[in-house]
Amino acid sequence: MSGPRRLEGKRVLITGAGTGIGSGVARVCADEGANVAIHYSHSQAGARQTADAIRSSGANVATFQADLADVAAVKRLAREAQEFLGGVDVLVNNAGITFNARLDQVTPEQFDR
DSSP: OOOOOTTTTOEEEETTOSSHHHHHHHHHHHHTTOEEEEEESSOHHHHHHHHHHHHHTTOOEEEEEOOTTOHHHHHHHHHHHHHHHTSOSEEEOOOOOOOOSOGGGOOHHHHHO
8 A cells, every 4th residue: 555645746847867866856756746847968868768657657747958057048948847847846956967087186167067
């Protein structure tokens, strides 16, 4: 017997949800009853695969591409996700990048990125 779904009816935007942790977060949110907007930057195939898995369980989901280093793209993402979901109750800021360098070797430009 399953308990109540903790995110029933909530509208969730998850950045960096095309693969990895973000994909897992998106799946759990959907399993808990949320409608999900999946953001991805480069992994369209991963985002679609995640969305397909969520959709097959009956949840409402869509994917949105945006480069989060571009302010105009971020504003477009926010607008499109809100239009799809009818608003946003939860934002999961999961997107990130990794530089395989020691911290003392990271340039200021890499740090800002």
